[in-house]
Amino acid sequence: MFCRSCNMSFKAQCISKINILRHITNQTTGVERDPAPVFFNANVQQLLKKLTRVDLRTVFRTKRYGVALKTPEYKFLTAEELNMVMKEAQEKAEQKLQMPPVVKAHVDEPEVLSYDYELQKHSETKFVFTDISFGISDVERTIVVRDLNGVLRKATPDERLRMNETYFPKPGRKIRMPHMFEKEYLKRLLDQGKYEFVLDRACLQFEPDQPIYQDITATTYEAVDTARHYSSLRSTRHFGPFAFHLAWNRCIDNFLLDLIQTDRLDETVALIQLYHIVNPEAESASAKYKPGLEHKFIQAYVESDSKKRSVLELALQANVELHKQRAETEAGIRRAHGHARLLDQGKYEFVLDRACLQFEPDQPIYQDITATTYEAVDTARHYSSLRSTRHFGPFAFHLAWNRCIDNFLLDLIQTDRLDETVALIQLYHIVNPEAESASAKYKPGLEHKFIQAYVESDSKKRSVLELALQANVELHKQRAETEAGIRRAHGHA
Incomplete structure (x- = not known):
């Protein structure tokens, strides 16, 4: 028969071995990775802030949460005072956009302090002992529970939350979970697109390491991604954790498609870089980004890790064509500026001769140059400059056509x-x-x-x-x- 001390030592050893086995199993299978070290990485934070895309109008917009609005103030400011106010607004915006932390969900396995079985059935209810001293944080506050079987243990996270809320209530937080977080009502809110309201309320009601908090936020993030309502979380404190959630769960394709289609290549690159940091074992993680080669970097991810390769390739191809057309237009504008100087000098025939030599008649750039030249001739009424040349007929036809x-x-x-x-x-x-x-x-x-x-x-x-x-x-x-x-x-x- 074991003595009491031997019994406690044996149980402690068993618990320790079980925890070691669980840790080894999790590392081997990749289950329950801890996202906190990755989320708080400086590079990750920088990428998340870039993806958030700060817009002061969105950050300081009025939220209709049933709170009385403050009367607006109008002031006359000098340029220096305005710059100071804008700087203060930027600092306030950074504070308002402070992201909720992404951490691993806690496990409900409280530490046992003693096994006092002689107290078994001493009472029909549990006893909770709470240190209500001021100046102690809710996390460090000592809260222990005496169970009905006589075991004295530390409080579970849920018990700790309930006791802290009983003695030190936080404004807006309820002791019992609001009905809005129940599956039926939560779905209704998400269908109405009230994503930010749900996330704000979840941050107020729960702690970041609570499983219920992580379930609610994950459900909300997935609803946003499915509906592609990314703008609803833009410039809010929730966009960073949302982007991190997508990268952590390897489901960035919808978001990536939206960024490509809206020609946000810098943010597309940032999202893929985030994906590579979160998932270093990804096939495309070896690809290095070089400024000016955004399409090549994105293509590496699409070919290696994308789950929607065909759709992303089509979107990327369309974006490549868009950039080609834009480059041609800009080149045409630059040529047009040089072309304009020649037209100001009255060198119409020279410009048209060079255009005929350089381009084909069906090229847009050729037609733009000839049209600009014809309009310059007509505006200046320098018709004699093209008389008896091969260009006068097309010039007259251009005027009639237009x-x-x-x-x-x-x-x-x-x-x-x-x-x-x-x-x-x-x-x-x-x-x-x-x-x-x-x-x-x-x-x-x-x-x-x-x-x-x-x-x-x-x-x-x-x-x-x-x-x-x-x-x-x-x-x-x-x-x-x-x-x-x-x-x-x-x-x-």
């Missing part, structure tokens, strides 16, 4: 080129058969009437063209009168 022949028409009327004026309007009618003046038919000798029909129906500069046309009509009358006078003079002679 319904902007008025400047050119004005120049032809003022220079009394009525045959070309008629030809330009006929070209306009062929290119734009729906034009109001397209029904007008030209008859030789009635040029002014044909031109007048266009001016009255389709011209965008009617008043200017009517004056020019009237002046041309008067010119032709004077010319006719002069010619008639000359003919009469010849007959008189």
Whole structure:
């Protein structure tokens, strides 16, 4: 028969051996890893803050949690005072975005202090002894329980939480779990998209190492990821733990797809880097990111570790094409700036000749350059610079195609080129058969009437063209009168 001390020593050895076996089993199978050392890693914290994407408007927005709103204050500030206020706002934002810790869930195996079986059945209820001294944290406070079988042990986390709340209640925390965290009501809240409210309430009600807290947060994170409602947690203190949860559980593909589709390549890289730190055994963990090679780094993850490879590859390919088009546009803009200097110098033919040599007619860049040149010629009314060149025909066609022949028409009327004026309007009618003046038919000798029909129906500069046309009509009358006078003079002679 064992004595009491031998019995306690034997039980303590058994418990110690059981704990060692459990620890070895967990390490071997990878079960119940402790996320705290990884979560509090400096690099991980930096990546999580980057993914949170701080927006002061979101951080300081009004939350309708049933609290009375403060009356807003309006102040006139100098530039220096404004900078100071903005700096203070940034510091407050960092405090408000302090992330709830991610730690391992506690195990309900309280430490046994003594086995006093002689006290068995001494009472029908347990006795809880709590040190209610002030100045002691809830974690370090001594709380022990005498069970009905006489065992004296330390309180379980749930008992500790309940006793601390009894003697030192925290505002907003309930002794019993609110009904909103029950499965039925929780699902209803998540379906309504009230993710932040649920997480705020969970942080208030529970401790980070409680299994119920971790179950609620995990359920909420999965609901956000499934619905792809990432913006609902952006710039909140919960986004970091949410991103960490995805990386820890190897389910970042939906989030990754959203970042690629919204062209957030820097955050996409940060998310994959986080994944590699959390899962160093991942196949793509050996890939190193180099600035400017974002697509290559992302592709390494997609090919090696993604569970939605086909969808991510299509999104990545689309993003690559987007960046190519953007690069071509920027290059075109840079060329256009150099092109603009040449146009200011009136070197229209030179620009068009080089464009024909450098590009194919169906290339967008070619069409942009030629259109810009034609518009420059039309704006400056330097039509003579392209006269008798191979570019004048495409130039005139461009004006008719884009319904902007008025400047050119004005120049032809003022220079009394009525045959070309008629030809330009006929070209306009062929290119734009729906034009109001397209029904007008030209008859030789009635040029002014044909031109007048266009001016009255389709011209965008009617008043200017009517004056020019009237002046041309008067010119032709004077010319006719002069010619008639000359003919009469010849007959008189």
